[in-house]
Amino acid sequence: MWFFIQAALYDNNITFSTLGPPKFIDRQEVPNVPLNAPKPVIGLDASTKVATDAFDDLEPEMIYLPLSAYSHYRLRGRSQNYPLLYEYFDINPYSGKLETSRRVSDLSMLEIVTGSMRPLHTGDFVGLSLKLVYFFFGILLSMMIFSGMMIWTKRTYKSTQTLLSRSTKAPSKTTKPEPSV
Structure with missing residues (x-):
């Protein structure tokens, strides 16, 4: 039922999000380099390390x-919580600074409930072991x-069969009309 309500709200452009507009890097922070030269950006491992250092419970x-x-x-x-x-x-690729974070604690209760429905429905939040449990109960159902x-x-x-056998065994009654005197 919730997915039907959610689809109807989505079709009517009604949202529960408290996200706000996207954030971009200021023009002054983007390095000015020649056209074919690579931009001086930090690597993917370094950007991941920035977020995991700031939040140690993050996977x-x-x-x-x-x-x-x-x-x-x-x-x-x-x-993990x-x-x-x-x-x-969001991590700035030039400075390696953590610009914004959107954690569960930043969400409204309605966003938490809405976002939790799909993983609970499909079992997509612990790993393969829970998916196998969901699969087993799905097969059972x-x-x-x-x-x-x-x-x-x-x-x-x-x-x-009982009804058909009764109808074939019953004698057919054909009665002639009695002559009237």
Whole structure:
């Protein structure tokens, strides 16, 4: 039901996000280099280390490269305290400074509930072991559906056979109208 409500709100451009507008690097901070020369940026390992040094409970999962000269490295990871939601960190690729962080504690309660629905539904927050548990119970539920269909089919078949056998054994009564005097 929640996914239906969420889709209806999304289609009507209603959001619960408290994120705000995206942040960009100031023009003065972008190094001015010749056209074909590489920009002096920090490496991916160094940018990941900046975020993990600032937040020791962070387990980084993905890093997005800057889309332009004015955008940040964006690191996505999960906290060990609340593994259902991703946390995002923007790191300046030129200075290596952690510009912004979006942690679970920064989210509203409605954002936490909304963001937690998909991982709880699919089991995508602990790892392969939990996915296998979800798979096992999914198979079990599917088998219950098929066993219910088999029971219903057998019961319907038996009652149909009983009904048909009664109709073939019953003598047909053809009565002639009695002459009226």
